[in-house]
Amino acid sequence: MNKKIAIGGDHAGFEYKSIMIKVLETAGYEVKDFGPYTDASADYPDYVHPLCEAIENGEFKQGILICGSGNGVAITANKHQEIRAALCWTEDLASLARLHNDANVLALPARIIPFELAEKLTKIFLSTDFEGGRHATRVGKIACK
Template identity: 60%
Template structure:
């Protein structure tokens, strides 16, 4: 069964979010779009917090956030105790975020990656499993 995905973006990530929602739904993922729903200027925490809360609560398996640099949504999401949000701009980073850090939220920088690279990061992130082992010990030390 495909995992459930919470997704959100500010105005600078709106275009990619729309493309990613369409792809995920076509692939059979359960998707909830937490906004934004236009390209009108917005504040990224208004979308990062609900996505992080949905993943942290277990309502959704994983999250995807998009903003201009990816930094704002990553910093915001990582304020949540149960979130491990990773800013990725290459598929290899998305794989390592899952394998080594058990990341549960993928953050993408729309202004710095092509739509094709963003989609490949999503595909790799969703297809990659956490390796556990020595990485589990490290992940266990992340929370304050």
């Protein structure tokens, strides 16, 4: 298991991100925080793009992005050809994002779900392997090249 994880978001996700870093480090992960580093208003693309570039260049296998709705960070992340960001708010979505879509970035909506659920979704996402098989063909067709 790869124990390195990238994390980032925006001001609305700052509190959850700060707590999640501690949870991940306690679980043995080496975490790189791409920001923001305060809860002051911030533009999520400034943090999402560097995180995604770090995944694309192989520094990290997976990332977690947290903003108010999860939409902004997911939309931005999915502009990168090698990123498959999944906005998740249920356990089934977190599991299926990995099983069927080989998602490599988890997007969480801090203003929509309680932190306890965000933590559970993160654990599911990080511990679920891609099923491959018929799903691999589909995933191979996602990027526009």
